[in-house]
Amino acid sequence: MSENQYPPTKPVCQLDADNLYLHQTVADLDPLAADGGYLLPAGCVDTQPPETRAGFAARWLPERAEWQYLPDHRGKTAYRTDDGAEVQVEQVGELPDELTFTPRENVHQTWDAKAKAWVLPPDVAARLKAEQQDEMWEQIKVMRYDNLRHGVYAKSVGKWFQTDDATRLQYLALALESVTGGFKKPINWKTMDNSFLQLTPDLLREIMQTMHDNEQADFSNAEKHKAAMLKAENPLEYDYSGGWTANYEQIEDRETNR
Numbered sequence: 001m002s003e004n005q006y007p008p009t010k011p012v013c014q015l016d017a018d019n020l021y022l023h024q025t026v027a028d029l030d031p032l033a034a035d036g037g038y039l040l041p042a043g044c045v046d047t048q049p050p051e052t053r054a055g056f057a058a059r060w061l062p063e064r065a066e067w068q069y070l071p072d073h074r075g076k077t078a079y080r081t082d083d084g085a086e087v088q089v090e091q092v093g094e095l096p097d098e099l100t101f102t103p104r105e106n107v108h109q110t111w112d113a114k115a116k117a118w119v120l121p122p123d124v125a126a127r128l129k130a131e132q133q134d135e136m137w138e139q140i141k142v143m144r145y146d147n148l149r150h151g152v153y154a155k156s157v158g159k160w161f162q163t164d165d166a167t168r169l170q171y172l173a174l175a176l177e178s179v180t181g182g183f184k185k186p187i188n189w190k191t192m193d194n195s196f197l198q199l200t201p202d203l204l205r206e207i208m209q210t211m212h213d214n215e216q217a218d219f220s221n222a223e224k225h226k227a228a229m230l231k232a233e234n235p236l237e238y239d240y241s242g243g244w245t246a247n248y249e250q251i252e253d254r255e256t257n258r
Helices: 122-147 165-180 201-231 248-256
Strands: 009-015 021-029 056-061 066-071 077-080 086-088 110-112 117-119 152-154 159-161 187-190 196-199
Touching (some): 021 056
Antiparallel strands (some): 152 159, 187 196
16 A cells, blocks of 8 residues: 555544534544544544534534534623623533523512513512602602792782892891881882892782782692603603793793793
8 A cells, every 4th residue: 555545645524522513623644544543632532523603602512513502692791690790601502591691780680580581570570669659759849949049029020039049038038027017118129130220019919919829829830740650651751841831040041041
């Protein structure tokens, strides 16, 4: 038999410690073998390489002398079904039951093995919704309070007057003086457009009455928003911006944007 009858090398398949196919390499001709045997590198098998299948890894089954194809999620991010913790998949095969590729949306969800999905237990959902409703109601009340402290319009003079907490105390003090006869002469008073006019007892009563009317209107509007918000599927997404009494900042913004 001629030495040239056998090629000096032949392609073989390199496997890892778990018999998973890595790549092809070469085996050298055994110079001592008369029948053209080859010296296989460690971890190699003399067989045809496996077919390429996207998302699968090939494992050599020596007892059957064939390739087995297993799902290959190595390197992908998965999540523990007990606590939602993120892990990296390191093994081939089907994803274990304790892992999922679906991330948990929030810490309140639990894994439903039957549905294979994260779910929010009814009692937890009810508690969270009640907390969100309370939070939104506080925001509505803040809106009501703030809206009433950005001016009041007196129709008789066509001017806006301050309604912050400090000025409200001044109005109250003047009203008490008016009852006891102390406030009789007009007072030079600054309006919100920085102009001055004479504040009289009649004008003060108009301002305070309008403030009272606005408070009643905004109180009613807040309650309407609360009732609608409590019916909303997502309380924190409820829009409570409409229906409030006008204030000086709103009018000024409209004038500026004309």
